[in-house]
Ligand SMILES: Nc1nc2c(ncn2[C@@H]2O[C@H](COP(=O)(O)OP(=O)(O)OP(=O)(O)O)[C@@H](O)[C@H]2O)c(=O)[nH]1
């Protein structure tokens with residue numbers, strides 16, 4: 157037997173298929189979880205993500221474990237169609253309030269045998285909010301089938317529609333209730349589209365039909381025609397021919413006010429189907445298998461849609477990040493310009509420095525040659541009077557101010573662009589501080605600048621170490637030299653354009669002469685370029701920090717791309733499932749007990765296989 161033969165044999169083995177299916181469901185549920193965790197960016201995407209979750213947890217998982225779990229028959233339709241009235245008629249009591257005020261039903265009302273109630277709560281109906289779920293336990297109804305009265309699908313109540321949608325994902329059979337006058341309404345077709353996509357077996361119940369037989373026939377034929385036009389013409393029969401959609405008529409009857417129900421005979425065509433399913437386990441299994449097959453066939457398209465959502469969001473998220481990056485880079489560029497040309501420096505601070513350096517003396521000395529400069533330096537500078545603190549402070553203040561201005565500009569531009577962008581508008585609206593620089597911006601930048609100035613001091617000490625120059629430098633004072641290097645980082649002759657004359661140019665000239673004389677030309681250039689680099693690093697870090705406030709609000713494109721790819725791969729996998737899995741493996745999907753096998757299978761348990769031989 158070759159590996160291929162073995163793989164094929166395994167693929168044909170119903171036990172392997174059933175296990176494989178359950179493993180696939182586990183992985184799909186993880187994917188659905190990842191999708192929700194990555195916060196879908198729009199309402200439709202949210203709806204689809206929730207649908208995938210509800211569908212996997214409420215139906216596929218339950219049926220992949222056991223076809224014997226209680227069959228869920230759902231009464232669905234527009235408000236006032238008479239769903240609750242039908243429900244009460246079948247229940248034989250006023251279990252679900254009916255009414256003239258629309259909409260009436262706001263919770264899912266479930267009629268089930270007490271043995272089934274636990275399985276339903278822990279399984280099919282586990283994703284329904286407990287306050288929106290009422291299980292009417294009735295020991296007199298046969299176990300194995302739960303009848304659910306749903307809220308309407310067309311009311312103004314969003315919560316009603318959401319709940320009805322959740323129930324559609326969980327059901328095994330949909331009894332779509334409409335009336336002789338309502339069946340052509342537009343809204344229900346949206347929900348019916350999902351019923352079709354999801355492969356949910358469907359029976360249409362046309363309530364309140366006229367008495368006259370011809371009129372009744374005419375209405376029912378028209379209903380069948382409309383449903384067929386909408387692609388709901390019924391499933392393909394075994395022989396490949398198109399099976400007719402089941403359309404069941406209920407003639408308008410008198411209401412029994414005590415039971416809020418019709419006389420039992422009026423709804424006989426509906427009750428007959430339910431009674432048949434209740435009485436015949438094989439019929440239930442066949443329907444459950446059909447519902448599972450439909451579910452599996454519908455998974456591929458749904459997974460693809462959710463993958464598309466994730467892929468679109470990845471593109472949007474990348475654009476959001478790019479937008480923030482563009483604005484912050486532009487603003488950082490403006491700060492760099494200001495730094496490079498020293499345009500933010502106050503003239504008075506520069507003058508102060510010049511006075512200290514003794515501009516007049518030094519120019520005179522320079523004219524006599526470099527040797528004289530070295531000899532005279534110590535006598536010119538008066539370390540005790542160096543305006544180190546003042547100039548540092550003025551420079552830091554000015555640099556912080558110019559950086560804040562541009563950080564504010566970047567924040568304002570990014571926030572206003574994001575406010576217009578669907579994927580991030582809510583995040584911007586929720587945090588008004590995004591429109592300006594972050595709280596503590598000044599303090600953080602100031603601390604970085606202090607570190608920067610300290611690093612210049614260290615660099616000067618190291619550059620001059622062991623050299624005669626240090627002695628001269630030391631006599632001037634490392635701090636004073638530090639100010640020289642600091643100023644030279646902003647303004648030096650190479651960075652000045654021809655138009656920048658006056659105090660800035662003069663200071664640059666003096667600084668360079670002085671530092672060059674002390675450390676040598678090459679070491680001076682090194683000192684200044686290292687100082688400039690470290691200053692740039694501090695600014696880059698500060699602006700990155702500012703931008704990060706935006707970045708954390710937008711999705712991570714790579715995560716969404718990976719999710720989309722995984723969802724697409726999973727969709728392909730569902731398409732490769734043999735269409736006949738549930739039917740061929742019928743025995744394996746049956747629950748541990750014959751009639752009314754109702755205990756929910758604990759997560760991860762392989763209870764279904766163990767009982768295969770006993771079925
Ligand atoms: N006379 C008569 N009234 C009916 C019939 N079927 C329903 N009704 C009435 O129609 C109204 C609406 O019926 P419900 O059963 O509450 O309708 P629903 O589909 O459950 O409506 P929602 O819960 O709002 O979605 C009630 O006043 C019922 O008494 C019928 O065959 N004959």
Ligand SMILES: [Mg+2]
Pocket residue numbers: 239240241253254260261305306307
């Ligand atoms: Mg109702």
